[in-house]
Amino acid sequence: MPTNYRATAEQLIRGTAQRVTNARIEVLATLLKADGAMSHGEIEAKLPRNSGIDRVTVYRVLDWLTTQNLAHKISGDDRVWRFNAATTAQSHQHAHFQCKCCARVICLDDFGTTTAPPLPAGYTSDEMDVTIKGLCADCAPGNPAHDASKHRHGLARRAGGLRR
Amino acid sequence: MPTNYRATAEQLIRGTAQRVTNARIEVLATLLKADGAMSHGEIEAKLPRNSGIDRVTVYRVLDWLTTQNLAHKISGDDRVWRFNAATTAQSHQHAHFQCKCCARVICLDDFGTTTAPPLPAGYTSDEMDVTIKGLCADCAPGNPAHDASKHRHGLARRAGGLRR
DNA sequence: GCATTTCGTGCAATGAAGTTGCGAGCGCGC
DNA sequence: GCGCGCTCGCAACTTCATTGCACGAAATGC
Structure with missing residues (x-):
């Protein structure tokens, strides 16, 4: 994992005049690296294997980042909160x-x-x-790369499943 | 409880050429009676005490109503789905x-x-x-009727609480 | 450099909302 | 009235998220 995002993340966190911790850096770096908003689960999965950062810590860090205006929270249609880094000075709109x-x-x-x-x-x-709903480039019907098996995590998932 | 909404609900359901059941009538009548969108919990609480309608049935009926275009689903900021009766010919917008x-x-x-x-x-x-966020008339700061204790179920709730 | 304070983290338990399987029951066409 | 098939009630279960508590690490003071 390159250190570029880590360095940017650390700098941003240092700018808040609050504590600079590994968990905050890692989570923010992960967000910076992403090209879209990430759910909590996706963030957790993307964190370095050996980082040893707890699920709960991720929640807390995300919350903290939101209050520091370093990230913002989006509620999608699947009861999952997504976050992305607020690099540009985005307004409330x-x-x-x-x-x-x-x-x-x-x-x-x-x-x-x-x-x-x-x-x-x-x-x-x-x-x-404002939320626009539709199909992204990867999921567009005409896309030859379209593969239903890749979309297990889609909105239609919501499985669960009973096991006896 | 007046029968007006029940009658309207029954008529709407009959119009779908699908089965007319008590649960469907009761749930739709509850939605018709409401002045805003209702969460699943609110709907359940508003159902007649002796109706004996199950939590799960409410979920299923709401789902069914949505597919029949008799209701529509709104995802708020608190991971809760809300529904309201689609009386007017509302589009997808x-x-x-x-x-x-x-x-x-x-x-x-x-x-x-x-x-x-x-x-x-x-x-x-x-x-x-499009979702506008702000304060409703009841919660507006200037409102003399404003009473914080009435707003237990607000967005800031999300409690949980540990009990040992 | 070291002790102290303060804040962040890990762990485990807890909660709310929503789903699923299954058998029994009801609606509706005949 | 009868039977088929859709619905319902029950209970178990999943997922996402939150909280309490004790321990550990980051900043501060000296």
Whole structure:
């Protein structure tokens, strides 16, 4: 694993004037390295084998990163929270794309043109979330690389399964 | 409990040319009666005490209603799915409002003016979700009726709690 | 460099929401 | 009324997420 992302991550964390720990660096580096938003499980799987970072620690670090504005939290359609590194100075207004097939989530830089719909009297809004749903390039029907077996982790998964 | 909603619900279900069962009528009537989207738990709590409808049945009925386009599913920020009756001929494009304090979700009829942001090459979209977040009239700071104790079920809840 | 304080981490237990299998029961066409 | 097949109730189960507690590591003071 190259140290480039690690170095960037460490620098960002140092900038918060809070404690610089291995877990924070590793998790943030993982997020920086990703090209889209990652679920907690994906982050855990991507962490170096020997890092010895606990599941719970990942949750706590992600929470911490969110409060420090180094990452932001996205709630998809599959009851799973996704996170991605907030490198660019992103405002509270976001657009996300979620693939209906593989559940991948990416951030869209551009917001399109959007004005909030009128709210009922007494309601106030301070944040707006736009989520586009559809198929990503990998899952598009015309894509020759498309392979259903690769998409076990898609939105349609939600299995569970009973074992006796 | 008045029978008005029940009658409407029964009529709607009969229109699907599928089986008309008590559970389906009761659940749909509950949704029709509500002024906003309801979580599974809220629906269960609102069902008549003596209806004897099982938790699992509610899940299944909600799923069925969704496939029949009699209800639609909203994923909020708290890992909970909410449903509301799809009385009006609503398209795949929706705007929702979610209160950050009490987690209440309502549907907004108007969509504002929105055009989708540009997607990366190869991506296709077929659905768009807009969620406005803020405070509802009941939770607005200036509201004299505001009472924190009423908002136990808010987004900040997510407790759990350990008991030994 | 070393002791102290403070904050972060690992572990295990716990919770809520949602799913699944299976047999019994009910709706509806005949 | 009868039977087929869809639904329901029950209980077990999975997944994701959170919490308490004790230990260990990072920063601070000296």
